[in-house]
Amino acid sequence: SQTIHQWPATLVQPVGSPLSLECTVEGTSNPNLYWYRQAAGRGLQLLFYSVGIGQISSEVPQNLSASRPQDRQFILSSKKLLLSDSGFYLCAWSGQLNEKLFFGSGTQLSVL
Amino acid sequence: QKEVEQDPGPLSVPEGAIVSLNCTYSNSAFQYFMWYRQYSRKGPELLMYTYSSGNKEDGRFTAQVDKSSKYISLFIRDSQPSDSATYLCASRRGGAQKLVFGQGTRLTINP
Numbered sequence: 001s002q003t004i005h006q007w008p009a010t011l012v013q014p015v016g017s018p019l020s021l022e023c024t025v026e027g028t029s030n031p032n033l034y035w036y037r038q039a040a041g042r043g044l045q046l047l048f049y050s051v052g053i054g055q056i057s058s059e060v061p062q063n064l065s066a067s068r069p070q071d072r073q074f075i076l077s078s079k080k081l082l083l084s085d086s087g088f089y090l091c092a093w094s095g096q097l098n099e100k101l102f103f104g105s106g107t108q109l110s111v112l
Numbered sequence: 113q114k115e116v117e118q119d120p121g122p123l124s125v126p127e128g129a130i131v132s133l134n135c136t137y138s139n140s141a142f143q144y145f146m147w148y149r150q151y152s153r154k155g156p157e158l159l160m161y162t163y164s165s166g167n168k169e170d171g172r173f174t175a176q177v178d179k180s181s182k183y184i185s186l187f188i189r190d191s192q193p194s195d196s197a198t199y200l201c202a203s204r205r206g207g208a209q210k211l212v213f214g215q216g217t218r219l220t221i222n223p
């Protein structure tokens with residue numbers, strides 16, 4: 001069966017520090033991969049998605065970037081965090097037919 | 113106008129009640145409809161998945177899609193305190209990469 005791993009679960013970072021969140025998927029090949037952000041009490045905002053290695057689509061201009069160095073690995077990064085980057089970050093995957101989207105357990109990021 | 117609208121609640125009902133959660137959408141091209149359940153500080157969990165119009169039942173949960181009125185519903189029968197969570201509806205077009213989410217409704221089931 002397929003599983004998605006996302007870490008860390010909680011992260012507290014100072015303003016201006018770098019960020020690297022990692023997500024890996026097991027049990028499937030060539031998944032579509034996604035990064036979402038969920039602000040407190042608000043819906044899910046799609047940040048990036050990827051249909052293959054090195055292929056990244058950005059949904060909103062912001063202080064973040066994403067990379068997909070391997071088929072089942074998706075990384076969310078920032079060179080300098082802003083206060084507004086705080087939120088709950090979720091990695092997700094779907095098969096190539098896009099039928100269903102499955103989420104990881106999330107990372108609560110607090111930028112202080 | 114948001115493509116998927118959902119009343120954020122909160123909604124509070126007694127244990128054993130029938131719960132009705134609803135969303136509306138504006139894009140007539142949407143063909144796939146999903147409901148997710150999200151516990152606090154956890155990732156959303158896929159609860160129901162439907163294609164086009166009609167009903168789908170899974171245990172105590174029933175998902176209903178009315179494409180003529182662009183209305184999506186989730187019914188929970190015999191609600192339990194463990195059903196207390198935020199419920200998110202989501203939709204997408206056929207072939208689309210992106211899922212469009214509602215804001216989520218926070219539900220509390222009181223023992």
